[in-house]
Amino acid sequence: MATIDLPVIHAKAADAFTKNDARAHWHDQALWFIRVKRDRLVHALPEWETLRERASAIKQHMISRLADYLEQFEREATRHGAIVHWAADAAEHNQIMLGILQRHQVKRVAKSKSMLTEECHLNPFLERHGIEVVDTDLGEWIVQLRGETPSHIVLPAIHIKKEEVGELFHEKLGTRAGATDPNYLAGAARDRLRDVFLDCQAGITGVNFAIAETGGFVVCTNEGNADLGASLPKVHIACMGLEKLIPRAADLGVFLRLLGRSATGQPITAYSSHFHGPMPGGELHIILVDNGRSQILGSEDYRRSLHCIRCGACMNTCPVYRRSGGHSYGATVPGPIGSILNPARDPGKYSTLPYACSLCASCTDVCPVKINLHEQLLTWRRDIAARGYLSWSKRVAMKWGSYVLNRPKLYAMAGRVGRTTLRWLPRFLVYGPWNAWGKQRDLPPPPKRSFRDEFRRRKTR
């Protein structure tokens, strides 16, 4: 994987996406539609804010005693007959997975949605070892067939049009040429993936919540793919980040009420499955993965990002995400929460992500576990500068900015110059390549008077 360490330049990547204006607009609308659906359900629930507060407090408590809860979880899960593994990083997670699959001579495995396995780049790893991995969530399967990665954590194929799915399925599954009816296309996928479910030797699932008190875990889906993969073959492997833990089963009352409503504007997902131990005659493995999480836990500023339940609401509402597309973040988790988690893992690679933000705070408003997303994004900007990862152009602009802002006379003069010249300068001189801000938008018409003039005038009146 040679590309892994190239820094992600969000604005550049977003450029490619916004070139097709109609498509960018369509993407924006598709996500806004989900945000509106969410709002409708949220407003119908009088206790919404209470639920958010409880969820936040539960997660905060859990993080404060994470090690104890992890040990309790392992004890209880083992008591039910599950086998618990610990992986310090992505490489170890993949090795453990490979070991289990090889022991069972698995040739083909059905995988349901798991952002953790994306984060660990599990698919290419297993394929290199001759194991076929089939992503069975329809959206994930579509991106897998296209040789892409998901662009959204809940809606992996939100960037793809039905015409493109039609073409893809025509080529790969032999569906009718030119077909675009979602019912027909999803039906074809259902038939093909049924065969996979019936003829695979193991199932991999993610985990939405793991319960320390009972040693069980919950997986939420709408398609039923996780449960087919975990009920047909004898071997079920569930992978989870450490932060998926909650203390008590009863906490699910809070979290399941928040998750579906926040994610897709549904009162609950179609299936919320509670696994305690393997099925009779089967084998259940649970892989607990750190991969940088314990490091985030040590940071006062970013610790709360570990509360995330991966609902995707912050993406659906983010004006930058909606208009730039998930792939422009160059990471498994995009959007506001991704712009916090990814720099924590690799600040050099992801230093531009905290700037892909207008600080509108809409993400913080919708987050079901009350993560102070926009504040953390602002803190990241300070950190990026302090750690010396700021790009040259931003550094120079900042230097000049602070030079001018520290000199009131100079500031007043610069304002005067700006107000007059902007009025008569030809457009190509104002909106040249040096004006990154003005690429997709116009400057407001310059006011006749500065704020200070206006203030003085009103006071004397």
Place this chain on the structure above:
Amino acid sequence: MSSKAEILSRIRRHTLEPSPLPALDGEWIAFADRQAQFTQVVTGVGGQVRVRDPRQSLSELLLALPCMENAAQVVCTLPDVRLGNASLDDFPTPQSLAAVDVAILPGEFAVAENGAVWVTDRGLRHRAIYFITQHLVLVVPRGEIIDQMHQAYDRLRFDRPGYGLFISGPSKTADIEQSLVIGAHGPRSLTVVLE
């Protein structure tokens, strides 16, 4: 050092301020008519609700369901209903359930706020039946509709190995341009019968 020890020590290196675990009681939503609320939500998520009329027998109601028309293979695990032409125990492997058209199974209780029904694998030979059948029918006692999820977890216990889940509506996907398609990988229809 094992990875387990290493991870735990990485976490324990940071001593965090203790933060209390909140209680879970509250002024949670309650409905004047739980059955009406439940029916409305299930219908909204693409399922159907049927209420048995006291003059009708459960078998009569079930036989008249649209999904039973042309159903070649029907599995029914209700203790006192003689319906269906196959018992779950006749199927040696979960894969052999692939041809089942309709499965009629009991649901323990229903949740008004989100249209979910709680089911488990207790006494079930193959838990895959909930997902592999083409059509699913869940029969729930009419008196077992609760308001919201907090009440659900008040009554659930997980002290033994087992599998249980909330089912709300048929399987569905909106992964192709956000168009709702009913019948993704699991059942193409869900009917909840209130007994």
